[in-house]
Amino acid sequence: MQACKNKPQSKTVNSSLQCEHDENSSWELFDLIEMQTEFALCQSMAGSKTLAIMFCLRVMGYGGFILFLLKMAS
Known part of the structure; x- marks a missing residue:
């Protein structure tokens, strides 16, 4: 899991590059899909x-x- 380094100033997420989660939380669903x-x-x-x-x-x-x-079986 990679920690997010660029946190947005507001609570809204405008793009997929920004993240608003804490260092302790993880993107479990995305991690499962990515694996x-x-x-x-x-x-x-x-x-x-x-x-x-x-x-x-x-x-x-x-x-x-x-x-x-x-074809060979029939």
């Missing part, structure tokens, strides 16, 4: 075209393999 594997994958894919292409090819490959197995 999810899918969240990290989406962040990485947003920054890397190569990873996004590799992920799409892998999903299509798995889908094709499943369709192949279903």
